[in-house]
Amino acid sequence: MFESLKGKKLLFLGGVQRACAIVKRARELGVYVAVADYNEDSPAKKFADEAVLISATDIDALTEYCLKNNIDGVTTAYADILLPICLEVGKRIGKPFYADELMIQLATDKVAFKQYCEKYDVPVPKTYNITADDYKETAKNITYPVFIKPTDASGSRGADICYDYDDFCKKMEYALTFSKKREVTVEDYLSGTEFILDYILIDGEIYMLSMADRYTSKGRPIAINNPNLMVLPSMNLEQYYKVVDPKVKNMFRELGFKNGVIFLQGYAKDDKITFYEMGCRLGGTWPYIDEVFSGFNPIDLLVSHAVTGKMLPERADLSTITPFFNGIASIIYFISSQKSGKIAKLTGFEEVKRMPEVAATIQYYREGDSFELGRMTDVLFLAIHLTAPNYNALNLAMEQIYKKLDYLDENGKSLMTSVIHLDEATQHGVRVCKIKESQT
Incomplete structure (x- = not known):
C-alpha cells in the first residue's frame, strides 16, 4: 500500500526518545529520514539516515535545509510547540502539513478549545x-x-x-x-474515570480509532504525564459512541478538518462524558495496538501525508477501523518512585519483549542510566503495549510481566512505583468494555 513512499525524503523535527519508533517505521517504509534539533545526541538521530544540527524551532534554517536537500515533507510528534513550525516550513517549501492553523489552535489553546466545544454542544467543564x-x-x-x-x-x-x-x-x-x-x-474539577480517545482523519472522513481508560496508582498525583496503566477499549465506549461521538465528528467536519490525528482527553462518570483537552499529534495514539486490531498504523498514514500529501497513497478498505476491538489491550507504564537516581539493573526485559502479547515496547532508560525529575511531572522508564483476545489472557500476560520485569538501584531495591493489576483497575463490577460473551 505504501510502495510509493520509497525514496521520498522526510524531515522530522525533534529527536526525542519516543520519536525513535517513528523514525524506524518511516525507514521501513523506504523513506529517507533526517532528524533535526539542537542536540547532537538526540535519541532518534541514532536511527535516522541523517542527523541535522538545526534547532527544531529555527524556521529560516529549516526551510533553507529543506530547499537545498529536496525534502518532500516535514512532520513531528509528541511536541505541541513544533506543530506550527511544521506548518510554516511546509508552506515555505510548498509541501502540505496535515494540521491547519485552527486545528493547531484548538490543540494548544485550551480556552479556544472549550469555546468551540460549547458552540457544537460537545461537553466541557x-x-x-x-x-x-x-x-x-x-x-x-x-x-x-x-x-x-x-x-x-x-x-x-x-x-x-x-x-x-x-x-x-x-x-x-x-x-x-x-x-x-x-x-x-x-x-x-472533574472526577470519575479518565480516558483518552483517538480519531484518524482521511480526506475529510473521520474514523474513531480507540478509547482507553487511564489508571493511576494510589499516592501519585492526578496531574501527571503518565498513568500506571491504560486499558482499552474503554468501559465507557458504548455510551460515548452513542451519545457524544456524533457531536465530535460534526464539530470536526464543520471546522473543516480533513487529515491527521486528533486525540481528546476527559472524564466519564455516571454516563456523563466531559472533555478537558484536545491534541492533534501522536501522543494519545497507540499505533501498534491500532495496527493489531484495525490493520492500520497511524504512523504510516502521517508519514505518507508528510511526503505525498495523502494519508493513504491508494484506495483501501477502511471498514476495519473501529474502536470496538475484537479483543482487549493495555499499556503498562513503568514509572520511577524516586526523583533522581541511577539504574543498576533491569531484569526480565528481553524475556518480556518476546512474549506474543507484546505489540511494542518504548524504552526510555536503560541499565547504567541516571535520571532526574527536573521540571517533568514524572520519570517514565518504560512503556509496554499489550494485546490479547480476551480479558483473562491479558490479565495473565500482565501478571507475568509484573513478576519478571523490574528496574533496580545499586542496592537491589526496586525503583518503580507500585503497579496496578487489571482486576484492581476494573473492580466493583466495572468492566473494561462490554466485550462479546465469546471473548470473556
Missing part, C-alpha cells in the same frame, strides 16, 4: 476567566475544587487540583511559571 493580574481577588468567588493548567503548556506541566483559596494561590503561582503567555485555565 465550566471555565473561570482569571488572569495573572487579578487572580487573588477573583479566586475568592470560585467554587472549589478546581483544576488549573497553564493555557499554553503541554504534558501536564504546572497542572494541579486546588481545594481552597490558599491552595489555589500557591499553585497558581507555580502554574504561571510554565506559561509563556502568563495565562492559566481554571475549570471545575
Whole structure:
C-alpha cells in the first residue's frame, strides 16, 4: 500500500526518545529520514539516515535545509510547540502539513478549545476567566475544587487540583511559571474515570480509532504525564459512541478538518462524558495496538501525508477501523518512585519483549542510566503495549510481566512505583468494555 513512499525524503523535527519508533517505521517504509534539533545526541538521530544540527524551532534554517536537500515533507510528534513550525516550513517549501492553523489552535489553546466545544454542544467543564493580574481577588468567588493548567503548556506541566483559596494561590503561582503567555485555565474539577480517545482523519472522513481508560496508582498525583496503566477499549465506549461521538465528528467536519490525528482527553462518570483537552499529534495514539486490531498504523498514514500529501497513497478498505476491538489491550507504564537516581539493573526485559502479547515496547532508560525529575511531572522508564483476545489472557500476560520485569538501584531495591493489576483497575463490577460473551 505504501510502495510509493520509497525514496521520498522526510524531515522530522525533534529527536526525542519516543520519536525513535517513528523514525524506524518511516525507514521501513523506504523513506529517507533526517532528524533535526539542537542536540547532537538526540535519541532518534541514532536511527535516522541523517542527523541535522538545526534547532527544531529555527524556521529560516529549516526551510533553507529543506530547499537545498529536496525534502518532500516535514512532520513531528509528541511536541505541541513544533506543530506550527511544521506548518510554516511546509508552506515555505510548498509541501502540505496535515494540521491547519485552527486545528493547531484548538490543540494548544485550551480556552479556544472549550469555546468551540460549547458552540457544537460537545461537553466541557465550566471555565473561570482569571488572569495573572487579578487572580487573588477573583479566586475568592470560585467554587472549589478546581483544576488549573497553564493555557499554553503541554504534558501536564504546572497542572494541579486546588481545594481552597490558599491552595489555589500557591499553585497558581507555580502554574504561571510554565506559561509563556502568563495565562492559566481554571475549570471545575472533574472526577470519575479518565480516558483518552483517538480519531484518524482521511480526506475529510473521520474514523474513531480507540478509547482507553487511564489508571493511576494510589499516592501519585492526578496531574501527571503518565498513568500506571491504560486499558482499552474503554468501559465507557458504548455510551460515548452513542451519545457524544456524533457531536465530535460534526464539530470536526464543520471546522473543516480533513487529515491527521486528533486525540481528546476527559472524564466519564455516571454516563456523563466531559472533555478537558484536545491534541492533534501522536501522543494519545497507540499505533501498534491500532495496527493489531484495525490493520492500520497511524504512523504510516502521517508519514505518507508528510511526503505525498495523502494519508493513504491508494484506495483501501477502511471498514476495519473501529474502536470496538475484537479483543482487549493495555499499556503498562513503568514509572520511577524516586526523583533522581541511577539504574543498576533491569531484569526480565528481553524475556518480556518476546512474549506474543507484546505489540511494542518504548524504552526510555536503560541499565547504567541516571535520571532526574527536573521540571517533568514524572520519570517514565518504560512503556509496554499489550494485546490479547480476551480479558483473562491479558490479565495473565500482565501478571507475568509484573513478576519478571523490574528496574533496580545499586542496592537491589526496586525503583518503580507500585503497579496496578487489571482486576484492581476494573473492580466493583466495572468492566473494561462490554466485550462479546465469546471473548470473556
